[in-house]
Amino acid sequence: MAHRQSLRLQRYLKESHLPATKTLSQFDFSVCAQINPAQIAHLAQNADWVERADNLLLFGPSGVGKTHLAAAIGHGLIEQGQRVYYTSTTTLVQQLQLAKRELKLMEALGKLDKYAVLILDDIGYVKKSKLETNVLFELIAHRYESGSLIITSNQPFSEWVSIFSDTMMTVAAIDRLVHHAQIIEIQAESYRKRQSIRRKNMS
Numbered sequence: 001m002a003h004r005q006s007l008r009l010q011r012y013l014k015e016s017h018l019p020a021t022k023t024l025s026q027f028d029f030s031v032c033a034q035i036n037p038a039q040i041a042h043l044a045q046n047a048d049w050v051e052r053a054d055n056l057l058l059f060g061p062s063g064v065g066k067t068h069l070a071a072a073i074g075h076g077l078i079e080q081g082q083r084v085y086y087t088s089t090t091t092l093v094q095q096l097q098l099a100k101r102e103l104k105l106m107e108a109l110g111k112l113d114k115y116a117v118l119i120l121d122d123i124g125y126v127k128k129s130k131l132e133t134n135v136l137f138e139l140i141a142h143r144y145e146s147g148s149l150i151i152t153s154n155q156p157f158s159e160w161v162s163i164f165s166d167t168m169m170t171v172a173a174i175d176r177l178v179h180h181a182q183i184i185e186i187q188a189e190s191y192r193k194r195q196s197i198r199r200k201n202m203s
Contacts, residue, residue, distance in 0.1 A: 009078060016084045018119075022071035032065060032188040040069060043182070044076025049148070050116050055177055056150045060186030066152040069184075070119050073150065077117055085115040089123045089136070089151075096135040105135065109142045117148045124155040126163050133164045137173050144176045151177070 024044060029037045043049065043056065056073070058066040074084040099108035112118060126132055143149055155162070157174055164170040 009081070012078045012081075012083050013075075016074060016078060016086055018071050018074050018078075018084065018086045019067075022068045023075050024072040027065060027068050027072055032186060034188075035065075035069075035184070035186060039184075040073065041076075044073045045080065047077055047080045047082050047116075049182070050077060050082055052180065053143075053145050053148055055148055055181040057177065057181055057183045058150070058152045058186065059156060059183065060154065060188070062154050064186045064188045066154075066186060067121050069186075070121065070150045070152050074117065074119050082116045083114060084117045084119065085112065086119040087121065088125070089120040090125050090127075092118075092120065092139070093126055093132050093136050096139060097131055100131075100135055105138065109139065112139075112143075113147060115147070117150060118143065119150040119152075121152050123151050123153045124159075124163060128162055128165060130165045133169065137164065137169050140173050140176055145180065149177065 024041065027040075029035055049056075056070075058070055060066050071086060074086055078084050096105060096108055099105045123136075126136055140149070153160075160174060161167055161170045164173060
């Protein structure tokens with residue numbers, strides 16, 4: 001039984017497409033004081049919120065660790081036996097857009113149902129076109145109260161009108177996402193910027 005469980009988790013990890021190095025042990029909490037390590041660990045190690053189909057929304061400027069935290073939580077959830085799928089929002093939206101053109105959108109959404117958690121990275125990079133935002137909204141509506149979403153965004157809700165094609169769709173999407181959600185806002189200096197300054201100082 002232990003061997004079968006190990007093989008199952010290996011399969012879940014492979015299908016998740018999670019970045020291998022973005023784990024909790026690799027995240028430097030010292031550079032981002034307002035993040036509560038205990039809260040992040042609880043999200044990664046306790047799947048109750050996933051069982052309830054709650055969402056997790058991570059906000060902050062580019063380079064502060066949103067993607068790393070989302071992926072790290074995903075790694076932890078796989079260890080709890082949850083199926084997780086990680087993707088850039090743009091990539092998934094393009095795939096769903098193609099499925100819609102082929103009249104297979106519901107089939108594509110149904111295939112994603114096998115994942116308890118979908119991690120949509122960088123939602124703010126979706127192009128504001130009716131075709132793309134329509135399928136993104138349909139994904140959000142489809143997952144509402146049936147499957148968890150972890151979403152990273154460098155844009156606050158007040159700027160999401162630049163993502164969706166109209167105000168009504170923006171409000172409806174946000175309403176569904178936040179109804180059962182935890183929201184974490186990160187305000188820190190870009191990790192890449194810090195690394196660049198450190199290299200310059202050493203040279």
